[in-house]
Amino acid sequence: MLKSMRQEGAFTNPDVEAAFSAVPRHLFLPDIALEEVYSDKAIPLKKDSGGLLTSSSSQPAMMAIMLDQMGLESGENVLEIGTASGYNAAIMQYIVGNSGSVTTIEIDNDLARQAQRHLQNAHASRVTVVNADGAQGYAPRAAYDHIVSTVGVWDIPSSWFNQLKPRGDVVAPIVIDGIQVSAKFSPQSDGTFLSKSNRPCAFVYMLGQNAGPDFRRQVGTGPMYILADRVDRIDTIALSVLLSNDHEYCQFDKGLDPGDYWFGYQIYLMLNASPDYIFFVYAVLDGQKTYDIEGRGIGLFARSSAGLAGYAEKGLVHCFAGSDAFLEMQNMLDRWVALGEPTIEHLRLKLIPKAQGKPEIERGKLYERHEHYLHAWFEVE
Numbered sequence: 001m002l003k004s005m006r007q008e009g010a011f012t013n014p015d016v017e018a019a020f021s022a023v024p025r026h027l028f029l030p031d032i033a034l035e036e037v038y039s040d041k042a043i044p045l046k047k048d049s050g051g052l053l054t055s056s057s058s059q060p061a062m063m064a065i066m067l068d069q070m071g072l073e074s075g076e077n078v079l080e081i082g083t084a085s086g087y088n089a090a091i092m093q094y095i096v097g098n099s100g101s102v103t104t105i106e107i108d109n110d111l112a113r114q115a116q117r118h119l120q121n122a123h124a125s126r127v128t129v130v131n132a133d134g135a136q137g138y139a140p141r142a143a144y145d146h147i148v149s150t151v152g153v154w155d156i157p158s159s160w161f162n163q164l165k166p167r168g169d170v171v172a173p174i175v176i177d178g179i180q181v182s183a184k185f186s187p188q189s190d191g192t193f194l195s196k197s198n199r200p201c202a203f204v205y206m207l208g209q210n211a212g213p214d215f216r217r218q219v220g221t222g223p224m225y226i227l228a229d230r231v232d233r234i235d236t237i238a239l240s241v242l243l244s245n246d247h248e249y250c251q252f253d254k255g256l257d258p259g260d261y262w263f264g265y266q267i268y269l270m271l272n273a274s275p276d277y278i279f280f281v282y283a284v285l286d287g288q289k290t291y292d293i294e295g296r297g298i299g300l301f302a303r304s305s306a307g308l309a310g311y312a313e314k315g316l317v318h319c320f321a322g323s324d325a326f327l328e329m330q331n332m333l334d335r336w337v338a339l340g341e342p343t344i345e346h347l348r349l350k351l352i353p354k355a356q357g358k359p360e361i362e363r364g365k366l367y368e369r370h371e372h373y374l375h376a377w378f379e380v381e
Contacts (some may be wrong), residue, residue: 001025001038001060008040010064015072020060027122028085028115029057042202045084045111054204055111057085058150062182062201069171069184069197070146072096077141079163080104081134081172082150082206086115090124092148102127103141107208135210137163138353146170152180152203153195154212155353155369161193173203174349175212176367177270178227178281183349191356193372195349200262210370219243223288226299228280229367234301242306242320243291244245250307250326252315252333261311264343266298268336269329271376275303290346293318293361300325342380343378350375 002020026037036043042062046055072078074097080089083106093102104127106112112131119127130138135157137147142163149172160170164187180202183195192338197237205211215231218224220240228234256265270279277300284294297310307325308318319326336342352359353374359366364377 001040001300004040005061005064010040010061012068013071015095016064016067016091019067019091020064023087023090023094023122023124025057025060025087028087028090028118030118046108054207055082055084055108057087059244061092063088064093065199065201066148066171066182067091067095068198069182070148070169072146074314075099076145077101077143077165079138079141079144079147079160080105080150081137081147081160082106082203083112083115083129084150085111086122086124086127086129088116089115089127089129090119090122090152093124093127098126101141103130104128105130105138105139107130107131107133128133129378133208133210134206135159135208139163146171149173149206150203151206153206153210154375155210156185156193157210158353158371161187168198173201174374175205175215176349176374177229178215178231179266179270181344181347181349185349185351191353193351198344198347198349200344212370213306218291219282222290223285224282224290224293225278225285226282228278230278231280233276235303239301239306243293245320247292247318247320248323250317250319250323252309252317252330254315254333254337256309256315258311260341261298262344264341265333265336267344268339268342268378269298269300269332271378272326272335273300273332275343277325282308291318292324300329328347339378339380342378346378346380348377348379 029037040061042059043057048054072095076096081106093330115130137159143165145168147160147170152173152175169186171183171184182199182201184197185193185195216227217231217236280299283296295310299308305322305324306320317326367374
């Protein structure tokens, strides 16, 4: 596992690498085969009645990326939202050492009790496990240098920002149009919260008080799900009928690999496509196929046209009921290339408290959340 993480460049901080070397992952996943435990993969822990994940042990490389975003140091005080197995909390406790402290919140009672046992077995009992809804943070052990969420959030609760030290930050996977971005939000002098450090990610979604609206929909009765901010505007019955008809195979004039989608093009498309279309992410359950489509990818939809592009299909687009959606996707691809193919490194996210009023924006896209407006844009010179 460590060799794989090194090859992928996951370790940029020697303290993080030392923590992964010192804390045994198998103590937190005692019922999982060692070969699986020590792969650089997320491991499912719990699913809901529909078969969708509600908790997992995060991919170690993604954990390292978020720890790098945080810049966690010895002696700091950190709050984690989403304990799961307890492995991430143990890694953080190793880094902050005896002079620091880690508090971790888990909404699921069974998982919280299991994590407590795992931490004791790993001699990391200094971690404080709290069985509660993480939406309110945990005021008794504030103020925090960092708050990190290991579950996807719709919005950052103001309670988290209120429990930070003046120069503290919140690192969390925030959901934008079905895409998740691990963002590092830091308070600004004007009362907003800005993230210049953003990384693509995929986490289970937050449950409880701060859970977002249901932005997932099943298409028909099959194994395809779509995710989008405006998913309520998508008539999934109409979409199912559209996808059930014969379709054409279209091809972008530039081949794209999964990294091109994840780190650049899909974000540009999401933020700049015509409002006549709805951007969405799709997922077909593992090992299944529907409408001649499998795996995961992105799409644009209007009642008269749909285009779906799979991450693994090298720029192939499934075009349904005409090519209008495909032409819009190609147009956005051309513009993205003309700009020099900007990546997620150019993405900026800003949370504006609703008390400040709805802001006027000149670029990017504005999303309404529970307590904030989320402004997302590419900053390209």
